[in-house]
Amino acid sequence: MPSLLRHRSLRPWCAAALALAAIAPRTPAQANPAVAAVRAVVAPVSANDARRAASKRRRSANPSKATVRAAVKKHTSAPAPLGYTAPRGGAQLALDLGSILDRASRGGAWGVSVVSLNYGDTLFERNADRQLLPASTMKLFTSSVALDRLGPDYRFVTEVLREGALGTDGTVRGNLVLRGAGDPSFSRRFTDGASGETPLEAIAHLVAQAGVKRVSGDIVGDASAFEDRMVPEGWKSRYLGAHYAARVSALSINENLLTVRVKPAGNATSVTFEPALSGIPIVNNVKLVAGRGARIGVKQTETGLEIRGSVGASGRGGEVQVVMEEPALITSAAFHAALEAHGISVGGSVRLAKASSGAPRVAALPSAPLGELVTTMNGESNNHFAELLFRNAARSVGVVGSAENANTLLRRFLWEKARVQPTDVYAADGSGLSTADRVTPRAMVQLLGYAAKAPWHDVLEQSLPVAGRTETLRRRMKYTPAMGNLHAKTGTTNDVASLGGYVTSRDGEQLAFSFIYNGNDRWRAKAAMDAMGATLASYQR
Numbered sequence: 001m002p003s004l005l006r007h008r009s010l011r012p013w014c015a016a017a018l019a020l021a022a023i024a025p026r027t028p029a030q031a032n033p034a035v036a037a038v039r040a041v042v043a044p045v046s047a048n049d050a051r052r053a054a055s056k057r058r059r060s061a062n063p064s065k066a067t068v069r070a071a072v073k074k075h076t077s078a079p080a081p082l083g084y085t086a087p088r089g090g091a092q093l094a095l096d097l098g099s100i101l102d103r104a105s106r107g108g109a110w111g112v113s114v115v116s117l118n119y120g121d122t123l124f125e126r127n128a129d130r131q132l133l134p135a136s137t138m139k140l141f142t143s144s145v146a147l148d149r150l151g152p153d154y155r156f157v158t159e160v161l162r163e164g165a166l167g168t169d170g171t172v173r174g175n176l177v178l179r180g181a182g183d184p185s186f187s188r189r190f191t192d193g194a195s196g197e198t199p200l201e202a203i204a205h206l207v208a209q210a211g212v213k214r215v216s217g218d219i220v221g222d223a224s225a226f227e228d229r230m231v232p233e234g235w236k237s238r239y240l241g242a243h244y245a246a247r248v249s250a251l252s253i254n255e256n257l258l259t260v261r262v263k264p265a266g267n268a269t270s271v272t273f274e275p276a277l278s279g280i281p282i283v284n285n286v287k288l289v290a291g292r293g294a295r296i297g298v299k300q301t302e303t304g305l306e307i308r309g310s311v312g313a314s315g316r317g318g319e320v321q322v323v324m325e326e327p328a329l330i331t332s333a334a335f336h337a338a339l340e341a342h343g344i345s346v347g348g349s350v351r352l353a354k355a356s357s358g359a360p361r362v363a364a365l366p367s368a369p370l371g372e373l374v375t376t377m378n379g380e381s382n383n384h385f386a387e388l389l390f391r392n393a394a395r396s397v398g399v400v401g402s403a404e405n406a407n408t409l410l411r412r413f414l415w416e417k418a419r420v421q422p423t424d425v426y427a428a429d430g431s432g433l434s435t436a437d438r439v440t441p442r443a444m445v446q447l448l449g450y451a452a453k454a455p456w457h458d459v460l461e462q463s464l465p466v467a468g469r470t471e472t473l474r475r476r477m478k479y480t481p482a483m484g485n486l487h488a489k490t491g492t493t494n495d496v497a498s499l500g501g502y503v504t505s506r507d508g509e510q511l512a513f514s515f516i517y518n519g520n521d522r523w524r525a526k527a528a529m530d531a532m533g534a535t536l537a538s539y540q541r
Contacts, residue, residue, distance in 0.1 A: 082527045084480055084534030086506070090123055093539050097124045097532055104528035108519015113441040114536065117452050117502075117510040123539075128445075131424070131438040132516045135491030136381045137498040138432030138439065141425065143374050143463065144447055145410045146389045147456040148417065149396040152371030156183040156392060158199070160207055161359035163217070170213030175348070176362070177355040178203075178335045179222040180251030180328065182392045182401060183367040184377075184385040187254045188275070190368055199365055200253060200275060204338035206363035215339070218348035219279055221332030222355045225250035226391050227402035230327070234434030241323060245433060248387045250401060251328040255384045258324050260307060262286050262296050263317030271307050279336035279350035280304045280329065286311055294318025300325040328352050371456075375463040378489055379471040383431035390430025403429055414443065418450035432491055444500045444514035452502070452512065461487050464501050467533060477530045481506065481537035488513075488533070497522035499529045505539040 082100055087093040101110060113128040115121070158181055164174020180186075188198045197205060230247035231240065239245035246256035259274035262284075269286040281304030286296065292315030299306040300322070311317050324330045332350045339346060367373070370389075377385035391401030399405045407427045414420035424443040428436035451460050465473035468483030472490040477483055488501025500514040515532060517525035 082524075082531040084482075084531045084538060086481075086538035086540075087535065088540050090121075090541065093535070094124050096535055098126070100528050100531045100535070101126060104521075104524050106521055106524065108517055108521060108525070110525075111441040111516045112514065112532075113445040114511055114513045115445050115449060117449060117512055119509070123511065125442070128442040129424070129440050131426075131440055132498075132518050133435065133493070133496045134432050134437055134439045134444070134516060135493045135496035135498050136383075136432040137444065137489050137491040137500045137514070137516070138427060138430065138437055139378055139381065139386050140444065140460075140489050140500055141410060141414075141427060141439070141447060142386050142390045142393070142430040143378060143460055144451050144454075145406075145413050146370060146393045147374065147460060148413060148454065149393050149409075150370055152369060152374075152456050152459045154370040155366035155368070156181040157367070158183050158186060158203060158365045159361055160203060160363040161222075161355050162212075162362050163220070163356050163359050166211065166362075170211050172212055172215045172217070172362075174215075175217035175220045176207070176212070176215045176339075176346075177220045177222050177359060178251065178332055179225075179355050180249070180331070181225055181367075182250045182252070182388040182395075184252075184255075184373050184382075184388045185368040186252060186331075186365075189254075200334055200338050201341075203363055203365040204335065204342045204344070206365065207339060208342045208344060210362050212344055212362060214344065215346045215348070219332050219336045219339070219346060219350045220355070221251050221328045221335075221350065221352045223249050223251035223328035223352065224354045225395060225401050227400055229402070232387070232403050232429035232434050234428045234436030236435065239433065243321070243323065244383045246323050246384045247325065247327050248384075248391070249327040249331075250388075250391075251331045252384070252388065253327070253331040253334055255382075256324040256327040256330075257321055258298075258330060259319055259321045260296060260298055261317065261319040262294065262307065262309070262311050264288055264311055264313050264315070269311050269317075275334040276337040276341070277305075277330065277333040278340060279346065279348075280333045283307065288313050291315065296320045298322045302326055302329070371459040371463075374459060378463040379465060381472055381490065383433055386431035387429060390427070403427070406430065414447060418443075418446045420446045433493070439516075441514035441516055444516075445512050448500065448502065448512035448514075452510070461502060464489055476526070477534055480530075480534035482530075482534040485537050486533050491516075492522065492526075495519065495522075497525040497529065499533065503533060503536045505536060505541070507540050509539075509541060511536050511539075 085096040087096045111127040111130040111132050114124040159179045161177040162172045164172050166172050186199045191198055192202055243257055261272045263270050269288050271284045283306040285308050287310045289310045291312035294311045294317055296309040296318050336346055336350050390406045394405035394409050395401045410427050411422040415422050420443045424440045426438045428434040451457055464487040465471035467473045467477035467486035486503040488499050491498035496518055498516045503511050515529045
């Protein structure tokens with residue numbers, strides 16, 4: 001058969017023969033006559049079984065035309081696997097990368113750019129100036145503008161202010177204000193190593209240490225550091241109930257996710273929250289029913305919560321996690337509860353407003369360093385972190401934290417520092433979730449080139465997933481030359497697959513690359529990106 005395959009005119013027939021051989025099962029006698037003889041003795045069959053077996057053998061021996069056509073089509077149309085190569089010289093590298101892309105391009109739009117950071121030359125590009133949806137590789141831009149503006153050691157400070165005098169008896173005769181600064185680490189996942197306190201517990205503790213024992217007025221939440229808009233342009237409505245599309249607010253807690261737990265309690269039901277809440281209206285309309293199951297729903301308003309559904313009297317209850325529709329309100333209610341847990345009574349309720357000018361500070365809690373926040377954001381591809389950092393970058397120039405202001409700052413930064421044309425990037429958000437985002441592969445590589453020389457480069461590169469080792473790349477490019485070598489940010493949505501970062505070639509040359517695909521065949525696109533990444537790691541100039 002191999003000799004026949006050298007004749008082009010016979011190849012279709014050979015393919016058909018191979019396909020038929022693959023689908024035609026061998027009978028036990030054909031496979032092993034001795035085994036067939038034993039089976040005939042130990043497992044005699046009925047006449048009906050024998051007739052059915054004979055009919056099945058006839059069908060296998062004489063497959064229909066449709067079966068033949070399907071087998072031939074499957075054999076001849078399956079896409080070839082996308083393996084990496086080890087090119088020598090720039091010309092061969094360009095041919096190999098082009099070949100991988102050609103075999104992966106079954107619809108959709110590609111944009112690719114590869115540049116040597118050692119020599120400054122472009123090793124490969126295809127549609128490098130095409131504006132494409134970047135998905136989470138947008139976080140490379142957010143990381144860079146935030147690190148460049150603020151520095152890796154910068155910390156965001158959440159403050160507690162008082163609108164009224166603090167008496168000698170420990171009473172604040174007025175309101176206590178919790179003013180947010182867009183701290184992504186104001187979350188139970190970030191605890192003090194020595195005390196084990198969460199940030200919420202820690203700031204309530206600081207208020208108690210300042211001598212506050214009672215608040216006669218309200219707990220006021222101030223989220224004025226950011227714009228009022230909490231859902232960025234281009235976020236699809238179907239995203240909004242998912243954890244990766246949490247609302248954006250300068251006063252946020254636990255990545256703006258609220259856990260609601262309901263249990264049977266005698267002849268009624270009890271509701272608890274994580275974080276614990278108080279000071280806002282909470283209506284429990286969960287019914288106790290026979291059985292063990294639980295069905296829980298949460299209605300959120302601008303002032304409070306209503307819990308609905310049912311819980312089985314003989315069960316353990318149930319829980320649900322929801323995205324906070326009013327994160328500043330919920331955060332303030334959690335602060336109200338934390339104060340009470342530290343023995344501080346509050347006479348009023350919870351509301352939202354901007355703090356009075358000149359209100360004295362009672363306590364302040366700094367965030368984790370920006371470098372640590374960037375590492376969490378890029379490693380997990382955390383959208384909530386990205387949105388807060390993006391708006392905080394805008395605040396660094398004295399304007400309100402908004403996506404629009406951040407996009408203006410980003411474009412200016414890219415032009416002044418990386419010589420990226422302002423029209424090559426549009427950031428409707430900082431995470432890459434928006435369908436309005438656009439970047440070009442050339443812009444991404446220019447950014448990576450500037451970042452490679454920036455004082456914060458090590459923080460950025462070390463924040464990126466590593467091929468075959470960590471985070472979103474831990475299962476990709478394993479056991480290839482890219483494993484442990486390639487550092488890159490991934491991006492994935494239903495319509496996008498992307499990868500951008502750094503890789504070291506076989507002879508020690510540092511390369512910056514951007515691979516972006518917009519289309520429906522993202523699994524094939526990811527395979528192509530992995531093959532190209534490993535090929536770059538194998539490249540020798």
